[in-house]
Amino acid sequence: MFGLRAPRESQEHTDSYYAASANWKTAYPRLEEDLSCDAVVVGGGFSGVNTALELAERGLDVILLEGNRISWGATGRNGGQIIGGIGHDPERFIKRIGESGVRSIYQMGIEARDIIRERVERYGIDCDLKWGYCDVALKPRHMKQFAQWRDFEKSIGNPHSYTLLDRDELKQYVNSDRYLGGLHNNANGHIQPLNLCIGEAKALETHGGRIFEQSRVTGLEHGDRPRVMTEQGSVIARQVVLAGNAYLGGLVPKLASRILPSCSSVIATEPLDPALAASLIPGDVAVCDPRTALDYFRLSADKRMLFGGLSNYTGLEPKDLEAVMRRKMAAVFPQLANVRIDHAWSGWIGIGLNRMPQLGQLASNVTYIQAYSGHGVAPTHMMAKITADKLTGLPERFDVMANINHLPFPGGKLLRRPGLAVGMAYYKALDAL
Ligand SMILES: Cc1cc2nc3c(=O)[nH]c(=O)nc-3n(C[C@H](O)[C@H](O)[C@H](O)COP(=O)(O)OP(=O)(O)OC[C@H]3O[C@@H](n4cnc5c(N)ncnc54)[C@H](O)[C@@H]3O)c2cc1C
Structure with a gap:
């Protein structure tokens, strides 16, 4: 389009101030084998890293697959503004989620920032908070x-x-x-968001989480034990979580049509x-x-x-x-x-059509989180927590979010x-x- 161009991308971080002031450069290996675990998380931004961390903190054996570098996407490029609230105006969905659902979303909007505060304190993350x-x-x-x-x-x-x-x-x-x-x-x-996210990834490692970078997931096979494939390896897991958000591309057409x-x-x-x-x-x-x-x-x-x-x-x-x-x-x-x-x-x-984060399941063992519509630094932490809750037997708050209906964008x-x-x-x- 006239006067516009596609942002230049590679598998390394974009030339941001955050990449230039990173506390360290992550260098996790590529996935080059066939592995199995309790939960495999796809996408190494705030959503994916924090879902993986929450699950690992609860004792699950977790693998995180990132197509580029940890915090390569929106997480490592944003304004760094920690803002409360989850989406916009949940009252619009009162018929589907009830008054208690609306209240629950407001409470999550308050709680979201505290997750960052606690995480920074607990793991001693240096991120200019x-x-x-x-x-x-x-x-x-x-x-x-x-x-x-x-x-x-x-x-x-x-x-x-x-x-x-x-x-x-x-x-x-x-x-x-x-x-x-x-x-x-x-x-x-x-905050300096990239430093927060790589600090959270390091915390994931301390709980035994295995992290692979430059390992883009190119295929997903459903089944009793779903499997994700990268160019050179694969992971079979009891649970798959898709957290590639705006960068997930066409891996799952249903998700692509809604973002x-x-x-x-x-x-x-x-x-x-x-x-x-x-x-x-x-x-x-x-x-x-x-x-x-x-x-x-x-x-x-x-x-x-x-x-x-x-x-x-x-x-x-x-x-x-x-x-x-x-x-x-x-x-x-x-x-x-x-x-x-x-x-x-x-x-x-x-961006999602109704400006509410999209959480749901493609199957009982394939879960997704995406679409914070430009307001995700704190909400990603909250959505990661309730996704981990869902996968460990506490479904209530995840189900409130999942009950919100998300239509595809018109026009194909x-x-x-x-x-x-x-x-x-x-x-x-x-x-x-
Ligand atoms: C310029 C900008 C400014 C912003 N400013 C703010 C702000 O100030 N405050 C705020 O609250 N929000 C802000 N946001 C929004 C916020 O950054 C996002 O909502 C949040 O970071 C989303 O995190 P995420 O983990 O869901 O997605 P992302 O951070 O985009 O992470 C997705 C990751 O998944 C990986 N991936 C995708 N597909 C695959 C695959 N198939 N296999 C393996 N890996 C894959 C990508 O490489 C990427 O690293 C801003 C966003 C941008 C772009």
Whole structure:
């Protein structure tokens, strides 16, 4: 498409700030034999690594197969923003999941962040974890929306306080003239996501989990003991969990038809002078605006501005990615118009039609989790936990999620992207009003 290109990919990490600041480079072996185990998990992002870890913590013999490197997909490329909540507006599904199901989803939305907190503490994972977050308003109606969000969080028993900020108060946290005000909380926060995920993979190893990289699963055979095949090996297991999300490709057509790999991009500046960095985001919070194609940004531990946005349904990135993102960043912080940009990258978000994570089973021994619609750092941890619960005899919360119906995208393979791109253009136009 004009002005756009497919993100450049190899089996190694993309050129992100996260890969450049990884605590170590993972080098797990390729699968080159036929193995068996209790559970084989496909996909080494937050969903897969944490499902494998949860199962291994409960004593199962687990194998994790990653097609590229641990944290290679969205997990190693995202904005690093830890945000509560699971999907959007579960009340829409009250007929299928009942009031108790809706309540359960709200509770999971609160619990999700605590899993990250506990995991970092328990395994001593060095991933620059910080708490603090601001939603920022571009329009007066955003402030009304924030007041509703604050009241809503209180109504569902969120123990953290949410504080509305006017334009001047916001500047104590986010010092940009662009915003009319904001909503601050310490429930959300930010992390170096790749370091969190490789730390979780290391924790998996301590529980006896076996990890294979550059071992893409190319086939799945159903049966009493299902089997997954890679180019040079295979694994037979009592349970298979598919967690390839937007990068799973066509392995299971039913799953592919329900997820649209959409693109979002991030830049990392050079390390800023500490005084400049502190003047831009004095609260060291993660920041998001509420538009469909939103801006999200924060400082890294070494004081780079990590600025993300440009979400779009084409799955493509701009050819001049760095220049486009620089303009977006300068609209928020004009002081950064000419700083050096050290890294620019894109990744695929798994979008689902109804914006709720998709959990379910293709058979009683083949389970899947996917489609966090751009909001997965904390929810992946929660969905991994309830998937492990399901496979170890505690099905209730998994079944709530699995009872939500997920329709395929209309238009089939050929037409769903153009159709949705038009849809996003419509929502962008609404955002601009
Ligand atoms: C640019 C960007 C910014 C984002 N920002 C945020 C944010 O700030 N906050 C937030 O909450 N969410 C954010 N997200 C979303 C979040 O990153 C994802 O929801 C989350 O990381 C999904 O994790 P996952 O493990 O399900 O998928 P992924 O991390 O994509 O992992 C899937 C893995 O499966 C592997 N795989 C696929 N198929 C196979 C196969 N057949 N065999 C073996 N391996 C396979 C892939 O190689 C990949 O490593 C962002 C996403 C992007 C792309």
